[in-house]
Amino acid sequence: MSTEAPESERAWPRLRVEDWTATRDTLHLWTQIVGKIRLTHAPLVNHWWQVTLYVSPRGLTTGSIPAAHRLFEIEFDFIDHNLRIRSSDGGERTFRLEAKPVAQFHAETLQALRGLGLDTEISSGPNEVDPAIPFAEDTEHASYDPDAARLFWEQLVQAHRVMGEFRSHFTGKVSPVHLFWGSLDLACTRFSGREAPEHPGGAPNCGDWVMVEGYSHELSSCGFWPGGGDEGAFYAYAYPEPEGIADDPVRPDAAYYSPENGQFLLPYEAVRTAEDPDQTLLDFLHTTYIAAADRGNWDRVRLEGDPSRWNHLR
Incomplete structure (x- = not known):
């Protein structure tokens, strides 16, 4: 007799909030950094639809972001646990998603963009959270499970x-x-x-x-x-x-x-x-x-x- 869980139970995973709160809060701030990059480059679409992230077959993606005559994309890959940045001229930068402070993630992301010729400035701190520690100074949130x-x-x-x-x-x-x-x-x-x-x-x-x-x-x-x-x-x-x-x-x-x-x-x-x-x-x-x-x-x-x-x- 098979003891394998029903397909619906395998598809809809169990994840208790209290078991991953530290990771959730760190990841939340990482997504804000990436989202603000899209906000910097993309023209306004009603109701801020141009700043969101989308569920992808590997994680979360910005989709195509315009930058002068190019497009680029930033994706959180939750299968291989990488942040991947790709541009329409063939450029690519990748770094690991692992336990690290928000300040380090912020620096690594902006450095990767610079390496692709996509220098970007974003607002200094997060929104809709309190307290709002500036990204470059946040060493408090540093969890990643x-x-x-x-x-x-x-x-x-x-x-x-x-x-x-x-x-x-x-x-x-x-x-x-x-x-x-x-x-x-x-x-x-x-x-x-x-x-x-x-x-x-x-x-x-x-x-x-x-x-x-x-x-x-x-x-x-x-x-x-x-x-x-x-x-x-x-x-x-x-x-x-x-x-x-x-x-x-x-x-x-x-x-x-x-x-x-x-x-x-x-x-x-x-x-x-x-x-x-x-x-x-x-x-x-x-x-x-x-x-x-x-x-x-x-x-x-x-x-x-x-x-x-x-x-x-x-």
Whole structure:
């Protein structure tokens, strides 16, 4: 008799937040450095979509970044545990992801860019964290557990898959499934098409104007964050929040509305241990969106579509 774990349990890894908090916090700051490099070079796209990272087959990548007449890419490789920088003229620099201070990672990354003729200056410190130690001075955050980093990436792979399926049901304006390094969360955001009230801001060490751009239009957002539960949490919220949304029934039973966070939460472990993890997460994403769209009087007929609508002609 086989004792091998079911495929769903192998696909959705177990990673307790308390077991990798030091690595998570260091990696969070590393992603901020890389994200700020993209921010320096890429032209503004609405809601800061030009600064995010994307889940790749090996880790997290910036995708192509413009630099004069070239393109370059920075990728966290969580299989071989390298940071890899490649440019469109064939240049490449690589260094190890291992336990090292943020200050060292910062120096190594900028030196690698200089070696490729991509001199870059970024703002000196992190955003949306407190305290915000300048990158070049941060010797406090210096942890890297390669097994934990890979497991986190594997969590993101699964979340990305299912969120991509959810995204396909919307024909209106919708973001990519991408990782915002400010809070280290994988997100996908749908928009009603209407402008929103000016966001009040308030994120630590982050200008209010950043949030004004991010929340300039009415939205319903969902994502995964490696906090908020024993193994992380999926979330969903609307801005502006429609009256009464907290009272709407959502699925699965493990999902709940958090007044403290102003959003619906679903513990990652409730998805991981479900008989059908994909469907469990899809139930959460669809029902929380419906709550936001119905309470907010979105034109759902115009904004939604069946992703299989052409399958009969393929």
